[in-house]
Every structure is written in structure tokens, then in C-alpha cells.
Amino acid sequence: MIKVIALLLLLQNAASGETYYLEMDHFLYPGVPNFPEYGVMDVFEGFLASYHDDNVKHINQDWLKEYVKKHPEDWKLSVQACLGYKDLFRTQTKNFNTWSNQSEGKEIIQQIIRCDWDEETDNTFGHVKYGNNGEDFITLDTKTETWFATNSKAEVIIDEWNADKTKYEIAKYILQNGCLPLLKVFVKYGKSYLSRKVLPSVFLLQKSPSSPVTCHATGFFPDKGIMFWRKDGEEIHEGVEHGDLLPNDDGSFQMSVYLEALKIPPEDWGRYECVFQLSGVQNYVVTKLDQDSIRSNNPKNEGLLTTTSIAVIATMGCVIVIIIVALSSTAFKKRNVTHSIERSSTPSSETASL
Template sequence: MYGCSWDEETGDVDGFDEHGYDGEDFLSLDLKNLRYITSMPQAFITQVNWNNNKALLEQKKQYRTQICIDWLKKYLQYGKSTVERKVSPQVSLLQKSPSSPVMCHATGFYPKEVTISWQKNKQDHDEDVDLGKLITNEDGTFQVMSTLSVEPEEWKKNVYECVVEHKSRTIRSILTEDKIRTNYDSTTSLPIGIIVGVVAAVLLLIVTGVAGYKVYQKKKGFKPVNASDDGSNSSAHSDPKV
């Protein structure tokens, strides 16, 4: 195994050339003293031969202090836009319904290292908190969610904050009703009392309608007896006069 290192701030360079055998260190290059060193007796012959080859040692030094460093700088420059890329997270407070847990959602950040925590009245709050898994977005950024499971009455009478710490910046979101994003629409939800009242009224109308229809049917089927019919019938059954 061989390679090099470069300190961008100080400009110091270093290199290494290490050899192993049967899972153990065999020979390694001491670049400062330009010689190979070993602690294994089996490597003594190879050590002497390599140390006597001055041209080989100079070649090793030149590669690790010049050629390798030049390539290292080029690779760092090529990958600088990715290595040093910083994208701030977008933080939202989400809730499914007024009684549901509150979720602190951070998304679109890069790199992936991020910390999400909750504070209650400026003090760290770890109870009733569930941290979700880190998810990769399609554009290569990341998202994660932390859920706070406390009753609305609790966070309304205290100051709860979601704190998102990222390499780009730190974002603090105070939990208030006006900052919560939700799909819940209060205008489409009726109180249970109104719903029960409407159902009862509909049932009452149905019962009244059925009763009225039956009364109407009875009246329609009743036929009164005519007076003439009564007279004819009585004369027909009266005894003849003698």
C-alpha cells in the first residue's frame, strides 16, 4: 500500500510505502530518512537490497512528494464542489390534525450530517420525542423528521422549539399554531352535536312522513253511507199494514 498526504494550510507533504506478508507488516518506507525499515527477520535481506538501491529510493521519494501530490491536488479540485457543497435545510412544523403529534421536518440539506432536537422553555427536552430515519431525496439531498408527542394544551402553555443544527446553519422553529402546516380543514368538519341534530331531524321527518301517508290512505279508503240508501233499506224490511 502506498500513497501521499498534503496539508493545505501548511503545505507539508508526506508519503508512505508499506508492504505486508501473511497478515503482518513486512517493510515500510521511512521517507524522511529515505530508507526501508522492518522488525521482521525474514525481511532483512529484502531491506538491505532495497536500501542499497539509491535510484529506487529517489524514485520512490519523487513520486510520493511530487507526482502523487500533483494528482492529489487535481482530484481535490475536481471534487471540491461536491466535498465543500453546503445546502441549508428547509424546516417545517407539520400536524395531521389538531390533536395529532407535531412533526419537525427538515429536508433538502447537504451534507447529510444533521442534528434535530427539541427544547422546552430553553431547556433540552428528550421525552416523548421520536427521531425518524435519514432519507435520501432524488436530487441527492437528505431529509429527516422528529416527532413530538405532547398534548396541544401542553405545548400551548409552554415554549417548545425544534432546533435543527446543520453544517450550513442552525435553524430554530418555535412551536405555535400559526407556524404549523396541516391538511386538516376546520371548515369542512362539523361538531358532533350538529351532526347528531341533523340526523335526528331527518329521522323525524321520515317518521312523520310515513305516519301522514298511512292516515291519508285510511281516509281515502273510507266511504260514507247515503241517506237514500238507508230509507230504501228500511222500507224494504218494514212489516206491511193490514
């Protein structure tokens, strides 16, 4: 259901060991017709956990739904606090348009509040970053309690920000009293989800008799899987092309590997196999190259494809607001925003214990 968002968040996925992170991503979209002015995404370990604005309240993970079912009032208060931050967020960033000729309220503003927690040592880390119209803008150095410009356009307001200590105190409060408690809840209810291992379903696909044969694996978790073709038990590389790792709507993953089967004599097809291997799982998923097992685009499947397409279009229509929010988030994050908190770094990217 949220495939586009999952794809955009994939590059952030998976902290190692016993360290977990949560991002609270806030967005202001003033002046955009037929679109909510303000929205919030909670991103846990690279997975969208929830999204809410004044009209939409969406929970994207089953483990979070379990928590909400057990603690509905706690979750309601958490959502209300996030939505109540809108006016303060707007006030804090009202001078972001100082550097441009835009009239006030026309820019798109993003804020990333991220907290990291080492469950074993109980050490915590955090950062706060702002973006303006898809560009890095201002970042908080929590060690020195100083804001610095990550964009030359923000330099005209940095002195004002550093002179106003309330901005730092607000950021610190949100990190300590908003982000960290929620992160610990997410770890408690979501850890088993992150540690599970699920083997995929594997299919052989082919668009036409002259097209490569696609070995497609879907539904596996985590994303530490590899696929390859082998002949007579030995991995082959000639005539083989690997596809990208992609996310599914439910948080699982998919990938494909292609084989130029047109050059293979029909009597030799039985010597070829597609192999999927998931890290930490001994059993492989092996699929023999067999003409009768290949699914292709033939007339008898057209009705099924049409029905499926209609369902997909209907589903995507339900989440278009969330998708647009994620696209804007990624535009900000892809411009040199580092999402892994490094414990030793240059002064311009240091983090500190909360």
C-alpha cells in the first residue's frame, strides 16, 4: 500500500547491533492548494511506522497497531502532541524566506528530529535538521548547543537562531520527551518484526519468447538476500543480469535476476537453476529453469492484469497525500543529509548524548 514511501526510505534502512533509531519528520506546505498544511511521519529503522495530519491518521505496521490497541490513550496523546507542534514549527521557521524574494508562507519546510538509542548501554544520541524547498538549511550541533547553516542561504538568520536559546531548549525537549520515549516503545513492540527471517515466493517470468527469463523473488525479510543463476550446480555470470532490491507494501522485499535463455538449447534448460539465499538461513530456494513453470504475458492473463491494475490504482489513490509528503522528504534528505548518527565526526556534524 505504501510501496513508493517504502522505496524512498529504503536507503535509510537498518541500524546494526543493539542500536535503534527513530525519525520524526515534520513538514509544512503552506500555500499548496488541496493539500494539508502540515504532516508528520514516524520512521523507525527506515520503515514508515505512522503518518498523520489534520485529516489523515495512518498506522503502517501491525506491531504498532498492537501497541495502539493496548494503549489507545497514550497513542492519542502522542498524535495530538505532534499535530499541536504545527503552530510552533511555523513560528520558528517564519524567517526561512529572508534569503529569497518569496512572500512569506510560500516555501516548503522540512524538519528531521532523530534519536538513537543503544539498548545495551542505554546511550542516546540525537540531531535536528531543517530543510527549505528541498535543500539542506540549518542543523543543530547538540554537543555545542549551536545551530549552523548547511546552506549559504541560511547564513543571514543563523546569528538570530543562536542568540535565541529557546530554539535549542525546544529541540532538546522534543528529543528527550518525545522522540526517545516513542523510540523505546517502538523497540519493545517492533523488535521481533525487525529480527524475523522470511523466505520468499519465487516465480519465473518472461514477457515474450525472445525476452530474458526473469527469476523473481518476493516477500522475503530482511533485505540481506542474494540471487543468482547456476548451471550444473556452479554459479554463472555470462548472460545474467541482476535487478535492484525493492521494497513491498508490507515491509518485505523483492528482487530479480535475469537469464538470456534464448541462447540456451531447450534440451539444456534442465541444467539451469535460479537460487535465492537469505542471510542467516541455511535452506536455499531453488527453482529449475522449466518452460512449463514460466509465467508470460499472454492473452489469457489480460483480464487478470486489468483487474490487478485497477486495484493498484484504487489503492494508490488512497495514499496520494502520504506519497507526496515522502517525495518531498526524500528531496530534502538526498541533498547531503547524513541519516546515520556518527559518534565521532567533524564539528559540523557532531552528535552528543541527550
